[in-house]
Amino acid sequence: MTRYSALALAREGLRGHRGWRPAWRKPDPKPAYDAIIIGGGGHGLATAYYLARNHGVRRVAVLEKGWIGGGNTGRNTTVIRSNYFYPESVALYDLALRLYEGLSKELNYNVMLSQRGMLIAAHTPMQMEICARIANAMMLNGVDGSLMGPQEARARLPLLNDAPDARYQCLGGVWQGRAGIARHDAVAWGYARAASALGVDIIEGITVTGICTTDGRITGVETDRGPIACDRLGIAAAGATPGLVAPLGIRLPVHDYALQAFVSEPVKPMLDTVLLYLGTGTYVSQSDKGELVFGGGLDRVPTHGQRGNLPMQETIVSGLLEMFPAFGQLKLLRQWAGVVDVVPDSSPILGPAGPEGLFLNCGWGTGGFKAIPAGGWLLAHMLATGDHHDISRPFDLARFAEGRLIDEAAGSGIAH
Amino acid sequence: MQIFPCPFCGPRDETEFHFAAEAGKHRPEPAPEVTDSAWADYLYGADAPKGRAQEVWVHLTCGEFLLLTRDTVTREVLDVAALPGSREAGT
Numbered sequence: 001m002t003r004y005s006a007l008a009l010a011r012e013g014l015r016g017h018r019g020w021r022p023a024w025r026k027p028d029p030k031p032a033y034d035a036i037i038i039g040g041g042g043h044g045l046a047t048a049y050y051l052a053r054n055h056g057v058r059r060v061a062v063l064e065k066g067w068i069g070g071g072n073t074g075r076n077t078t079v080i081r082s083n084y085f086y087p088e089s090v091a092l093y094d095l096a097l098r099l100y101e102g103l104s105k106e107l108n109y110n111v112m113l114s115q116r117g118m119l120i121a122a123h124t125p126m127q128m129e130i131c132a133r134i135a136n137a138m139m140l141n142g143v144d145g146s147l148m149g150p151q152e153a154r155a156r157l158p159l160l161n162d163a164p165d166a167r168y169q170c171l172g173g174v175w176q177g178r179a180g181i182a183r184h185d186a187v188a189w190g191y192a193r194a195a196s197a198l199g200v201d202i203i204e205g206i207t208v209t210g211i212c213t214t215d216g217r218i219t220g221v222e223t224d225r226g227p228i229a230c231d232r233l234g235i236a237a238a239g240a241t242p243g244l245v246a247p248l249g250i251r252l253p254v255h256d257y258a259l260q261a262f263v264s265e266p267v268k269p270m271l272d273t274v275l276l277y278l279g280t281g282t283y284v285s286q287s288d289k290g291e292l293v294f295g296g297g298l299d300r301v302p303t304h305g306q307r308g309n310l311p312m313q314e315t316i317v318s319g320l321l322e323m324f325p326a327f328g329q330l331k332l333l334r335q336w337a338g339v340v341d342v343v344p345d346s347s348p349i350l351g352p353a354g355p356e357g358l359f360l361n362c363g364w365g366t367g368g369f370k371a372i373p374a375g376g377w378l379l380a381h382m383l384a385t386g387d388h389h390d391i392s393r394p395f396d397l398a399r400f401a402e403g404r405l406i407d408e409a410a411g412s413g414i415a416h
Numbered sequence: 417m418q419i420f421p422c423p424f425c426g427p428r429d430e431t432e433f434h435f436a437a438e439a440g441k442h443r444p445e446p447a448p449e450v451t452d453s454a455w456a457d458y459l460y461g462a463d464a465p466k467g468r469a470q471e472v473w474v475h476l477t478c479g480e481f482l483l484l485t486r487d488t489v490t491r492e493v494l495d496v497a498a499l500p501g502s503r504e505a506g507t
Contacts, residue, residue: 242462242463242464251461252461252462252464253462254462254464255462256488300430300434301418301430301435301491302471302488303491304466304467304488304489305488305491309417309430309491310417311417311429311430341464344459344460400456400459400460401452401453401455401456402452403452403456
């Protein structure tokens, strides 16, 4: 693997950039691996990388139906944060945030992490009470959270709608300074490159058609390019997970919905933080290229189709214009949707399921991107050791039968 | 805007409808004999089918529940019927 550096860039610049090599190998599948991961998004690639790096398991394959990072990893709005309510959630998402903070160095790949802070804005004294509760919970759980007042919020967001007749006045809200955004494709490509260099086979354009078991143990997978043997199988396939495990008799508490995202034409810098309005449900940040990247709630119609519907587009765009009337002059550049796997308590499912050797990493719903390093770290731990990590244990599938939900929908106000 | 059919009111905007559950779920009885896992499956379990799906929806404006048969990939509505036990459609 060629090391990326300013020196390498200068050298290639002088040679007309003819020396760059593909960032990861394109191997054919081998007949057997120690571990197979279904799903070549951020979580699957991170799992493969940490399996090789943390646990020395290098006979690993990542099987991706489409192309690397072409699912939700390439479709999200790139926000990274750990402003959750319950200790279990904060431990999980802050592990991800801490790993993100060192990721560019770790992978020798610039993921363009920009910790520009995030404000969840409140509009009523009652909402400010809830924000204080979340900020206090974050501090008790050992992460940086604070309650921001109206003056500071307005100073940070000068274009905010402060008309006397504005539907939602900004009274401040929960602030997390370490939150921010990153380049989503770079996260997938960086993990793929680093995993490939450690010997992981990343196989794109391969469809898993079945999971093979013998006497209640995983023995491999059937694919459209033939069977591949393994005794440990990780699934990190988001909305495709229920369909993959259904033939094993496993029913998951997962509903699939479309989540939309939007990008405006690029403009000069005028928004240097991430903002979520509780009143409109719309959130927005400005990318390094100058585009506004924004989104909102789920489409209300369960679907596997990767496109959004018009009523939610109207809700999200009108919400943005309520927050920033000046944005009404901008044109939309692109709009798209991803299929997200939504769980009743808005917390992920991490852990074993069904036959011995099978581990799931799914149910991230609308918040999978921010959790990629942690999801990979924990699934790698489970595949390598056969047992939970302390951080993943509360997120076991058994929590639904035990009535031990980690209800972030109620805890931190996730809108689904 | 997609138009959904209500067996009682006719074609209406999709925003008037709310997804309730996948069809075919039956509350396990009798309660003292229901295991935790069977109850959890009844409360939370889903098939999330890709393609043809039968779902219970409610038309919020008339308050009636209905059975929609949809394609979950194309979003096409294939069939609609009143739920058994509803008042008769059109009356």
